[in-house]
Amino acid sequence: MATRATWLTRQAAPPPESRDAVDVSDYSLELVPIPLVVATLDAGGASTRSYNRAFARAGLRDELELRPMVEQFLGSGAQNAERDWQTGAAVERRHYRVSFARLTHRAEPACLVSFVDQTAEVRTEETLRREMTTDSLTGLPNRGGFTDALEATIARGAPCWAVLMIDLERFSRFNACLGSLTGDELLITAARRIKGALRGGDTLARTGGDEFGVLMTIDQGCDEADHVARRIRDALSTPFRLSEYELRVSCAIGIAYGDAAVGDAEDVIRHAQVAMKKSKATKNAESYQTRALDSARAEFAMETALRRAIENGQLNLVYQPICDLATGRVSGFEALARWTDDQGLRHEPSRFIPVAEESGLIVPLGRWALDCAVRTLAEWDVLAGGNCGVTVSVNLSPIQLQRDSIPALVEQALASAGVPGERLKLELTESALIADPDHIARVLMALKRLGVTIAMDDFGTGFSNLASLQKLPIDVLKIDRSFVTGLLTDRDKVAIVRAILGLSQALGMDTVAEGIEANEVGQTLAALGCTYGQGYAYARPLEPHEAYAFLRARNA
Known part of the structure; x- marks a missing residue:
């Protein structure tokens, strides 16, 4: 191999079919704004460089990384190669796509190198990436x-x-009542306050409408x-x-911890959100527990299976007798839903x-149960x-009553x-009355016009308003089983039952x-003074033919 390396440049590659026959003397031309380099290497490693003007203006002449790139390509035995490359700190950082093509007609190893x-x-x-990963309102990173x-x-x-997920409670109400501009101002102010509560190296992001995420390193322990x-x-x-408003905002915070063994970022975020959901109930910051996610996944699996069961008619109703306590005769049956899945569970x-x-599946489920x-009747x-x-x-669910x-x-079912x-009795809980009393009152009045009990x-067991109870067209009060169980040995339960019975008699129920x-x-x-009763003392829930x-x- 020769004992010297020669670097020559020009700004246009020869046509592919004539590249091997190119004359090195042509490399002083400037044809198009793509610098080209031709290098001849020898065993001694000494080099001589010559550049065209465009190559010099590009600032590449002082870059020592070029020679190792060429040496690596020629040593590899490949005919063609491409790679990305950027200039170092000596010049303005620029990015190039480098293509190598071996010149096979020369006795010494040589290649044609183009820089795009x-x-x-x-x-x-990079600019688009920053815009895509930045929240335009707060300037914080977004979910991405x-x-x-x-x-x-x-x-x-x-x-x-650790990852902390923070949810601003009641934000949707503020946004709806006070307007989006006030809501945006609230988010910006909240972001500043949260940022001020973090340590120097912690990362704060707005991951949702009223949700923020914090990524923090743990140096000493989970107490951090x-x-x-x-x-x-x-x-x-x-x-x-x-x-002119003074708003008080509370938050729910869920925490999930990670270490070097964690492999999926979305799993950690999801864990923190599960803990955040628990925090909404406890009003304290909560850490993720494995059982919580397992329970949530089981619920999602059950939701999917239940939707399929409703669509395929896999549920059935059983009927528990309601008996006259004085005579023992059956006065009615309560319809109760039962579900056995494809595996027999x-x-x-x-x-x-x-x-x-x-x-929300309670709506189609309730319609099916009513029909x-x-x-069956x-x-x-x-x-x-x-x-x-x-x-x-x-039974009517509060969700079904609302939706x-x-x-x-x-009316259609009857x-x-x-x-x-x-012949139809509809049962609803006290919580249904509390949710929207005016709407429920209109619904009950319409049902009474149909003759329904x-x-x-x-x-x-709830917190019903006795004044509302008096105004609503309710015909029957059902005493919860918690007051019936142990009635014979608990004087307090006897007193409660006696009070309920006195109230029902006073209201004509x-x-x-x-x-x-x-x-x-x-x-x-x-x-x-109780009128009717139901329970295992009379019969368990029965299939339609058994009922x-x-x-x-019973009534013979």
Whole structure:
């Protein structure tokens, strides 16, 4: 191999088909703004460089990184190669796309190297990236920027760190009542306060409408995150003075911890959000617990399965008898939903009903239960050759009362089954009355015009207003099972039941006691003045054909 290296430049590559035959003397021309370098290397490593004017203006002549790049390519044996390269600190930092092409016609190893200046494109991309990862209102990183920072922390293998998710409570109400401008001002001020409560190296981002995220390193222990959370809560506890308003803002804070073993940034954020949801209930900063996410995932899985079960008609109703405590005769049945999935697993109503309410599935579930119960009652009438002599009770969720047109649905169901409204009893809880008393009153009045009986379920466990109770068209009070269980041995429960019975008699309402499991309890309730009762002392919830057989046997 020769003992010298020669570097020559020009600004246009020869056509691909003639590149190997190019004359090095042509490399003094300037044809297009793409500098080219031709290098001939020898074993001694000495080099001689010559440049065209454009190559010199680009500031590449003093860059010592060029020679190792060429040496590496020629030593690799490849015919062509490309790589990205940027200039160092000696000149203005610029970005290039470098292409290598081996010159095979020369006796010594040589290559043609082209530099395409990509600085403008790279800077534009960086600018767009900054805009995409920055919240335009607060100037903080947005969700994407926060995720990038978290992924960088994970990539560095940081030994211990924490993510705090902060939710400003009641913000949506402020925004709706006071306007978006005041809401924006509140967010900006809150961001400044939170930033002031953090340490120097902590990262603050706005990850949602009223949600902020904090990424902090842990040096001494988990107490550091708790301490920062307390400082944030203290900073936000001071009233916000915006325009002529003084607003008090509380927050929920969820904390999730990470270490070098964590591999997914989104998992950590999700863990912190699960803890934040718990914080809304406890009003304290909460740390993520594995069981909380497992429970949330189980609920989402149940929601998916429940939606499929409703669509495929996999649920069924069972009927628990309601008996006259004085005579023992069956006066009605309460319809209760039951669900057995494809694997034969039976799900308790106490588990899937709350999931249905939270997800909104309670609306289609309630519609199905109403139609199914009324049709079953009509079928019993057919079997009895006329009115079978009982009513059927269906539970109404507060969510369904708010979202659905209950009177129209009831009227349609009754008409479709050919059942009069007097045969249907609708049960609602005290919480339904509290949510929107005026709306509920209009709904109940419309139902009463259809002849439907209205019952208040689980009476005594909520916070119903007695004045509202007097004004609403309620026909029946159902005494919660918590007051019935242990009635024979607890004088306080006897006093509570006696008070409920006195109230119902004063308002002209019937009473139904739930959870009667012994005949002695039923007899005691009857002596106190209770009208009806239901529970295992009479019968468990029965399938439709079993319920009809029980009715025929009991009322024969």
